[in-house]
Amino acid sequence: xxxxxxxxxxxxxxxxxxxxxxxxxxxxxxxxxxxxxxxxxxxxxxxxxxxxxxxxxxxxxxxxxxxxxxxxxxxxxxxxxxxxxxxxxxxxxxxxxxxxxxxxxxxxxxxxxxxxxxxxxxxxxxxxxxxxxxxxxxxxxxxxxxxxxxxxxxxxxxxxxxxxxxxxxxxxxxxxxxxxxxxxxxxxxxxxxxxxxxxxxxxxxxxxx
Amino acid sequence: xxxxxxxxxxxxxxxxxxxxxxxxxxxxxxxxxxxxxxxxxxxxxxxxxxxxxxxxxxxxxxxxxxxxxxxxxxxxxxxxxxxxxxxxxxxxxxxxxxxxxxxxxxxxxxxxxxxxxxxxxxxxxxxxxxxxxxxxxxxxxxxxxxxxxxxxxxxxxxxxxxxxxxxxxxxxxxxxxxxxxxxxxxxxxxxxxxxxxxxxxxxxxxxxxxxxxxxxxxxxxxxxxxxxxxxxxxxxxxxxxxxxxxxxxxxxxxxxxxxxxxxxxxxxxxxxxxxxxxxxxxxxxxxxxxxxxxxxxxxxxxxxxxxxxxxxxxxxxxxxxxxxxxxxxxxxxxxxxxxxxxxxxxxxxxxxxxxxxxxxxxxxxxxxxxxxxxxxxxxxxxxxxxxxxxxxxxxxxxxxxxxxxxxxxxxxxxxxxxxxxxxxxxxxxxxxxxxxxxxxxxxxxxxxxxxxxxxxxxxxxxxxxxxxxx
Numbered sequence: 001x002x003x004x005x006x007x008x009x010x011x012x013x014x015x016x017x018x019x020x021x022x023x024x025x026x027x028x029x030x031x032x033x034x035x036x037x038x039x040x041x042x043x044x045x046x047x048x049x050x051x052x053x054x055x056x057x058x059x060x061x062x063x064x065x066x067x068x069x070x071x072x073x074x075x076x077x078x079x080x081x082x083x084x085x086x087x088x089x090x091x092x093x094x095x096x097x098x099x100x101x102x103x104x105x106x107x108x109x110x111x112x113x114x115x116x117x118x119x120x121x122x123x124x125x126x127x128x129x130x131x132x133x134x135x136x137x138x139x140x141x142x143x144x145x146x147x148x149x150x151x152x153x154x155x156x157x158x159x160x161x162x163x164x165x166x167x168x169x170x171x172x173x174x175x176x177x178x179x180x181x182x183x184x185x186x187x188x189x190x191x192x193x194x195x196x197x198x199x200x201x202x203x204x205x206x207x208x209x
Numbered sequence: 210x211x212x213x214x215x216x217x218x219x220x221x222x223x224x225x226x227x228x229x230x231x232x233x234x235x236x237x238x239x240x241x242x243x244x245x246x247x248x249x250x251x252x253x254x255x256x257x258x259x260x261x262x263x264x265x266x267x268x269x270x271x272x273x274x275x276x277x278x279x280x281x282x283x284x285x286x287x288x289x290x291x292x293x294x295x296x297x298x299x300x301x302x303x304x305x306x307x308x309x310x311x312x313x314x315x316x317x318x319x320x321x322x323x324x325x326x327x328x329x330x331x332x333x334x335x336x337x338x339x340x341x342x343x344x345x346x347x348x349x350x351x352x353x354x355x356x357x358x359x360x361x362x363x364x365x366x367x368x369x370x371x372x373x374x375x376x377x378x379x380x381x382x383x384x385x386x387x388x389x390x391x392x393x394x395x396x397x398x399x400x401x402x403x404x405x406x407x408x409x410x411x412x413x414x415x416x417x418x419x420x421x422x423x424x425x426x427x428x429x430x431x432x433x434x435x436x437x438x439x440x441x442x443x444x445x446x447x448x449x450x451x452x453x454x455x456x457x458x459x460x461x462x463x464x465x466x467x468x469x470x471x472x473x474x475x476x477x478x479x480x481x482x483x484x485x486x487x488x489x490x491x492x493x494x495x496x497x498x499x500x501x502x503x504x505x506x507x508x509x510x511x512x513x514x515x516x517x518x519x520x521x522x523x524x525x526x527x528x529x530x531x532x533x534x535x536x537x538x539x540x541x542x543x544x545x546x547x548x549x550x551x552x553x554x555x556x557x558x559x560x561x562x563x564x565x566x567x568x569x570x571x572x573x574x575x576x577x578x579x580x581x582x583x584x585x586x587x588x589x590x591x592x593x594x595x596x597x598x599x600x601x602x603x604x605x606x607x608x609x610x611x612x613x614x615x616x617x618x619x620x621x622x623x624x625x626x627x628x629x630x631x632x633x634x635x636x637x638x639x640x641x642x643x644x645x646x647x648x649x650x651x652x653x654x655x656x657x658x659x660x661x662x663x664x665x666x667x668x669x670x671x672x673x674x675x676x677x678x679x
Contacts, residue, residue: 018296026293029679030405030471095294096354097444098470098677099407108294181221181678184291190213190299 005125006156010163012198013048013118014171016191017184019164020044020109021172028176030098037176041169043102047109048118049161055119056126056153063127072206075123079203082117086196117199124206126156215298218668219288221678223468223545226288229607232666233257234325236305237635238279239269239659242620248272249279251307251318252661253325254635254654256613264637264652269659270327272316277309278620281663283350284673285317285357285378292404292677295354300378302669304330306357308347310619311421313338313365315347317381324667331381339365341383342374346417349399352378353675354443358387360400363416371397371416373409388441392448396435399463402443404677405470409441410493412461412477423621426527430483432456438464438477438493440506452508454491457483465543465550465672467568471679473504474568476511476550478538486516486531488538490552492568511571514538517557519583527625534582537626539618540602544609545671549640551612553600556626558584560600560614560638562646574644579636580616582626588636590653598623598631604664605640605671612638612646617660633660 013019024044028037062071093115095108113119175183220226234257239250253268272279285304290297305318305327313335318327339345344361351358357376363369372394373387388394396413403410413435414420419428428434436458440450454461458479466475473495481488490512495504516533524534537556543549543565550565558581563571578586585595598616605612615635617623623631637652654661665673 017293022296023293026678032471032679093295094355097294097407098292098405099444100294182225184221184298185215185217185219185225188215188298192299193213 002125003159006122006159007163009122009125010160011167013113014164014167016116016195017188018116018191019048019112019118019168021168021175022184023105023108024168024172025176025181026098027100028172034176037172040105041165041172043105044109044168045161045165047106047111048113048164049157050106051110051113052119052122052160053153053157054114055123056157059123059127060153068127072127075120075127076203076207079117079120079124079206080200082120083196083199083201083203086117086192086199116195121199121202122156122160124202126153212299212301215291216286216301218302219291219298220674221288221291221676223547223676224679226607226669226674226676227545227609229668231257231608231611232606232668232670233260234267234667235604235613236282236327236665236667237615238282238307238662239656240279240617240620240662241275241658242623242631242660243658246275248275249277249309250659251279251282251305251327252656252659253327256637256666264654266654266656268326270318270329272307272309272314273329273332274312274314276312277314278311279307279662280310280619281349282307282665283357284352284665284669285381287352287669288674288676289353289404292354304381305665306350306359306376306381308350308359310346310348310362310417313345313347315359315376315383333381333383335365338374338383342386344372344374344386346371347374348397349401351401351675353402354404356384358400360397360411362397362414362420363418367416367418367421369395369416371395373397373400373411388446388448390447392439393451394437394439394448396437398435398461401464401466401475402675403466403470403473403475404443404675406473406495407442407444409443410464410466410475411439411441412464413437413439414460414462420619421621423625424527429459432459432483434459435461437461438508450506452493452506454479454508458489459483462539463541465541467547468543468545468671468676469547469679470675470677472547476541476543476565476568477508478541478552480537480539481535486533486535487513488536488554488556489513490538490541490550490571494568509569511569512552512563514552514554514559514561517583523583525582525626525628528582537599540614542603542605542612542671544605545607546609549605549609549644551603551605553603553614555599555601555616555618557581558586558599560603562640562644564644575646577638577646577648579648588634588653589648589650596632596634597627597629598633602663604666606666607669607671609642609671610640612640613664613666615661615664617662620660623660631660635661635664
């Protein structure tokens with residue numbers, strides 16, 4: 001478990017305009033008030049945390065029945081395939097609607113994070129597996145994961161989501177208050193490509209480490 | 210391959226889009242009015258004042274088959290790609306989606322690598338459209354949140370209902386009909402929206418059978434052409450409110466919602482009133498303006514342009530009994546700052562600029578005459594040559610400094626009102642930012658044999674893009 005990786009990936013997700021800060025800024029502009037920005041932040045964080053948490057929970061459950069020696073390469077291959085798919089076809093979830101309340105925004109954030117594989121990206125860092133685990137007997141690995149403290153994935157989601165929220169808040173506030181949206185035209189690098197590359201990279205890392 | 214940075218022609222807000230560079234070229238739909246087996250085309254017009262070809266047709270891309278009746282067209286992608294809920298800013302504004310309302314074929318033209326020489330890359334046949342959507346006569350094209358939205362005048366058998374369908378902006382596959390619940394809506398024509406309020410607006414003309422053989426006088430006098438405006442929930446794809454302008458208001462055509470996504474009003478043009486042959490512009494607006502989405506919509510007539518008395522000898526048979534020439538408002542266009550509304554009166558030949566800063570109280574500030582059923586007003590470039598047809602499809606540049614218009618309406622209707630045969634032209638006006646406009650004496654483009662219809666400006670214009678940020 002690398003806490004710095006959790007923080008870094010939280011920030012990486014937060015800085016992506018497609019993950020929420022831009023929506024918060026737009027809602028502030030639409031409502032003509034910074035309250036629109038502030039109100040958007042909690043549901044964005046809740047939705048993001050729920051998406052990431054769901055993936056970690058699924059993996060934790062899987063770990064109790066599937067040997068880690070099989071699970072790790074499975075996660076690795078899933079990450080690479082997901083990343084490659086995103087490189088080839090940059091589909092995004094269909095969503096129409098600026099008139100959104102707390103529930104809508106939570107669902108939106110959940111969908112966006114899930115579709116972009118936010119939880120998958122951090123999974124390898126949370127999966128309790130040392131390099132040696134691969135070589136160990138499946139029984140042993142199983143035993144080790146079962147022994148892993150239950151609070152670790154929960155703490156990982158919390159740290160990750162706080163980092164996400166921090167960066168989302170910071171960027172939304174700076175853009176809404178200071179920079180304005182003209183910067184979108186210049187600085188909106190194609191993070192989808194970088195994101196897809198990150199998925200592939202993390203997948204390969206998981207496989208070879 | 211997606212772009213690494215956003216398409217430079219995408220702008221977050223209409224205000225920023227007004228800083229866009231001047232258009233270097235314009236695309237114009239060219240219709241072959243004869244039944245000689247030659248096809249319609251998309252023309253490319255040089256609009257760069259520093260170019261030696263300024264004001265001239267530099268390219269003509271023929272459609273693969275004859276009989277399309279090109280009408281309106283649009284882009285695969287635009288500034289709505291920057292919308293926050295599903296941003297895909299690295300799409301390219303690259304392909305023109307060009308439907309034929311007669312053939313129901315949809316052509317996809319690639320404007321890259323050479324914007325001056327677009328290439329046809331795909332044709333969607335009428336059968337495909339019918340199979341996927343049960344619609345025919347595709348008309349208005351808008352790039353929007355779920356892809357390319359296209360309105361359709363009716364069903365494959367030429368009857369109703371008309372509606373809206375969606376196309377994939379990358380593969381150009383026809384996905385299917387858009388609406389889940391159309392309520393009482395039957396007739397269709399134009400569509401547009403208030404993206405900030407998840408609201409779509411649609412207008413009503415007539416089914417393909419009602420329009421393809423010309424204006425049907427019996428249907429017209431019985432008030433059978435469209436006289437309603439329909440409001441939709443864009444998100445839930447459902448009809449929410451019908452606004453009836455009254456059966457005497459015949460043919461509700463172009464819709465121009467405020468570009469500012471925080472505003473809740475827009476303008477629509479009505480071709481003719483059965484009461485006195487006047488034409489009108491109406492403002493739709495949301496009552497109890499607020500942000501909760503619960504307000505009802507209302508519509509109010511804000512401009513009425515009377516018919517002009519005329520010597521019956523100068524009128525086509527269709528109008529002789531009325532001894533007057535109706536204005537026939539066939540198109541309107543709203544500048545990106547929501548300040549000026551341009552109104553085409555295809556019958557009288559008048560082209561009017563209104564200040565609509567107060568949307569319920571427009572002020573007429575300037576007017577020019579060109580063509581017209583009776584007036585046949587000439588252009589300053591050729592002051593002794595009478596022109597026919599009248600101001601029709603109008604397009605304003607993003608910075609609001611230039612306005613272009615063409616003079617033909619729709620082949621079967623052209624013959625009824627200009628039976629001598631429309632000789633087609635396209636002109637440009639220079640606009641004073643404070644108000645006022647003048648015809649550019651260097652820009653009178655006359656088309657040989659073809660009739661010009663909608664104009665789209667390179668990089669976008671005042672009716673091609675929608676915005677999610679104020």
